[in-house]
Amino acid sequence: MESVSVIDVSKRFGENEALQDISLSVNKGELFGIIGPDGAGKTTLFRILTTLLLPGSGKATVEGFDVAGQYRQIRRIVGYMPGRFSLYQDLTVEENLKFFASIFKTTVADNYSLIHDIYVQLEPFRNRPAGKLSGGMKQKLALCCALIHRPHVLFLDEPTTGVDAVSRREFWEILRRLKEEKITILVSTPYMDEANLCDRVALMQKGFLLSIDTPQGIIDRYHKQLWAVRGENMYSLLLHLRHFEGAHSAYLFGDSIHLTTRDESITEAQILSFIQQVTDSHIELGRIQATIEDCFMGLMETGKSAHSIE
Amino acid sequence: MQNKPVIEVENLVKKFGSFVANDQLTFNVFKGEIFGFLGANGAGKTTAMRILCGLLSPTSGKATVAGFDVYHQQNKIKQNIGYMSQKFSLYEDLTVKENFRFYGGIYGLSKVRIDERTNELLGRLELKQVLDQQTKGLPLGWKQKLAFSLAIIHNPSIVFLDEPTGGVDPITRRQFWDMIYETALGGITVFVTTHYMDEAEYCQRVSIMVDGRIEALDTPAMLKQTYCVSSMDEVFLKLARKAPIVNQ
Numbered sequence: 081m082e083s084v085s086v087i088d089v090s091k092r093f094g095e096n097e098a099l100q101d102i103s104l105s106v107n108k109g110e111l112f113g114i115i116g117p118d119g120a121g122k123t124t125l126f127r128i129l130t131t132l133l134l135p136g137s138g139k140a141t142v143e144g145f146d147v148a149g150q151y152r153q154i155r156r157i158v159g160y161m162p163g164r165f166s167l168y169q170d171l172t173v174e175e176n177l178k179f180f181a182s183i184f185k186t187t188v189a190d191n192y193s194l195i196h197d198i199y200v201q202l203e204p205f206r207n208r209p210a211g212k213l214s215g216g217m218k219q220k221l222a223l224c225c226a227l228i229h230r231p232h233v234l235f236l237d238e239p240t241t242g243v244d245a246v247s248r249r250e251f252w253e254i255l256r257r258l259k260e261e262k263i264t265i266l267v268s269t270p271y272m273d274e275a276n277l278c279d280r281v282a283l284m285q286k287g288f289l290l291s292i293d294t295p296q297g298i299i300d301r302y303h304k305q306l307w308a309v310r311g312e313n314m315y316s317l318l319l320h321l322r323h324f325e326g327a328h329s330a331y332l333f334g335d336s337i338h339l340t341t342r343d344e345s346i347t348e349a350q351i352l353s354f355i356q357q358v359t360d361s362h363i364e365l366g367r368i369q370a371t372i373e374d375c376f377m378g379l380m381e382t383g384k385s386a387h388s389i390e
Numbered sequence: 391m392q393n394k395p396v397i398e399v400e401n402l403v404k405k406f407g408s409f410v411a412n413d414q415l416t417f418n419v420f421k422g423e424i425f426g427f428l429g430a431n432g433a434g435k436t437t438a439m440r441i442l443c444g445l446l447s448p449t450s451g452k453a454t455v456a457g458f459d460v461y462h463q464q465n466k467i468k469q470n471i472g473y474m475s476q477k478f479s480l481y482e483d484l485t486v487k488e489n490f491r492f493y494g495g496i497y498g499l500s501k502v503r504i505d506e507r508t509n510e511l512l513g514r515l516e517l518k519q520v521l522d523q524q525t526k527g528l529p530l531g532w533k534q535k536l537a538f539s540l541a542i543i544h545n546p547s548i549v550f551l552d553e554p555t556g557g558v559d560p561i562t563r564r565q566f567w568d569m570i571y572e573t574a575l576g577g578i579t580v581f582v583t584t585h586y587m588d589e590a591e592y593c594q595r596v597s598i599m600v601d602g603r604i605e606a607l608d609t610p611a612m613l614k615q616t617y618c619v620s621s622m623d624e625v626f627l628k629l630a631r632k633a634p635i636v637n638q
Contacts (some may be wrong), residue, residue: 095527117531117559215431242476242556244430245587245623246630270557273585284561314592315571331564334588334621335610377560 081108083264084323089138100287113278114268120284122268126237130160159231161222163238169211184229195384197225236267252277268294272373290379302370308336394421396579402451411437413602424580429599430630444468456547472541472549476556477538482526497544511539531562551582587623
C-alpha cells in the first residue's frame with residue numbers, strides 16, 4: 081500500500097533547480113530516509129509534501145490526497161518537524177503541546193500513549209519556556225508536537241543535524257518504536273551512516289535522485305573494486321596512493337583509507353609494492369564491502385551531478 | 391615531535407550562577423597539531439571555545455592562547471587566532487574578493503599583503519575564477535573552503551573550526567580535511583569540533599568532554615585501545631552515554 085507518491089516533481093527558485101524530476105513512492109508504515117548533503121533538495125521535497133510549497137511541475141500525493149488540490153485533507157493527517165526549531169519559544173513545554181493538540185481539535189490526553197515514552201523525559205521541564213530547553217530536549221518536544229494529533233505520515237526534516245552521536249542514536253531508537261505504531265515516517269539526514277537504520281532510502285544530491293533502494297540493495301549494486309588501507313602516517317599514505325596508476329580514488333574513511341581501483345586486474349601485491357616505495361612500516365590491506373557513504377561518493381562521481389564537482 | 395604548546399589550560403572553571411559549564415579543564419595543544427574537541431551537546435564545548443577565543447572570561451583557573459592570557463589579553467588573542475563556524479562564514483552580499491579584503495582589513499593586513507594572500511589561498515583552492523562573484527550563489531562546499539581560507543588569511547597561530555563540515559557532502563568533507571592537514575603541516579594549529587566520528591580519527595589527539603569535564607584525552611589509537619573498542623564512535627558512546635537511556 082502506497083502512502084506517499086511523487087511523480088516527476090521539479091521545483092525551481094529563480095536560477096536554482098532545487099528538485100529535478102524526482103519520482104519516488106513510500107509504502108504505508110515504512111521508515112524511509114532521504115539522504116543527502118545541504119542543497120540536495122530534501123527540505124524542498126518535504127515542503128511540497130506537507131503542502132507548504134507547490135511543485136513547479138509533476139504530481140505528488142500523500143495518503144491518496146493531491147498536494148495541490150487537497151492540501152486541507154493532507155494537513156490534518158501529517159506531522160511535520162521542520163529542520164529549524166519552530167515551536168513557540170515563550171510558551172512552556174506543556175503549553176506548546178496543548179496548543180498543537182488544540183489546533184488539530186484533539187487533546188493531549190487522547191493521544192498521550194503515542195508520545196508517552198518521549199514525553200516522560202520532558203515532564204520535569206514542563207513549565208519551562210521551550211526557548212530555554214537544551215537542544216536535545218527541544219528536539220524531543222518538537223517531535224511530541226508533531227505527533228500529538230496521531231498523524232498517518234510523519235515528516236522529519238534533518239532531526240539529527242548538529243546533534244551529537246549519542247543523542248542521534250537515541251532519536252533513531254524513538255523512530256523505530258514509532259514505526260511499530262504503523263506511522264509512515266519520512267526522515268531526511270546528511271549523515272550517511274543513518275541510512276542503515278531505514279527500511280529504504282533515497283540518496284539525493286543537488287536536486288537529483290542518485291538511487292532508491294534498501295540500504296543493502298544500494299550496497300549490493302556497488303561494483304567498484306574497494307580496498308581498505310591502514311598504515312602509520314595516514315595522510316602521507318593518502319597523498320602517495322593518489323598517484324597510484326591503478327587507483328580510481330583514494331579517500332580517508334575513519335581510521336582507514338578507502339581505495340578504489342580501476343579494474344579487476346589490480347592485485348594486492350601491486351598495491352603493496354606501490355606503497356612500499358615510500359614506507360617500510362606495516363601496512364594492512366584488504367578488500368572490503370562498501371558502506372553507504374562509499375556508494376554515495378561513487379554515485380556522486382558517476383551521476384548526473386558529476387559536472388559540478390570540482 | 392611537537393613540544394611547544396600554543397594553548398595551555400590549567401584547572402579552568404566557568405560557572406554560570408550555580409551551573410558549572412567547565413569543570414577544572416586541564417590540557418595543552420601543541421604547535422601544528424590537529425586537535426579534536428568532542429563532546430555531547432551541552433557538555434561545555436562552546437563555553438570552553440568562547441573562553442579560548444577571548445570572548446568570555448573564565449571564573450577561575452589559568453589559560454593562555456598563543457601566549458596570551460584569557461583574562462587580560464583577549465584582544466591580543468583575537469588578533470592571533472582564526473575562527474570559522476558552520477553557521478556564519480561569509481558575507482553573502484560581498485564578492486569573494488571583497489570578503490578577503492574585509493577580513494584582511496580587520497586583521498590589519500596591508501593591501502599588498504591581502505592581494506598576496508588572496509592569490510595564494512584561492513590558487514590553492516583552484517577557485518580564482520569566482521573572485522568577482524557574490525558568495526551567495528556558491529555551492530556550500532566552496533563557501534566552507536573559502537571561509538576556512540578567510541579564517542587563516544592573517545596566518546594565525548591557531549585556527550578554531552566549529553563543526554566546519556556539518557551538512558557538507560562526503561567528497562567535499564574530505565577535501566576540507568585535506569585543507570586542514572595542509573594548514574597544520576604549515577605550522578598552524580587546528581582546533582576542531584565535529585559530530586562526525588570518522589573525522590575524530592583524522593585528529594592527532596582528541597579530547598572528549600562529558601558534563602563540563604574532560605573525560606578522556608589521547609590519540610585516537612590510544613583511546614580505542616583504552617576503551618577496548620574498534621572505532622571512535624564507540625569510544626564516544628561509551629563515554630558520553632553516562633545516563634542510562636530509555637531502552638524500554
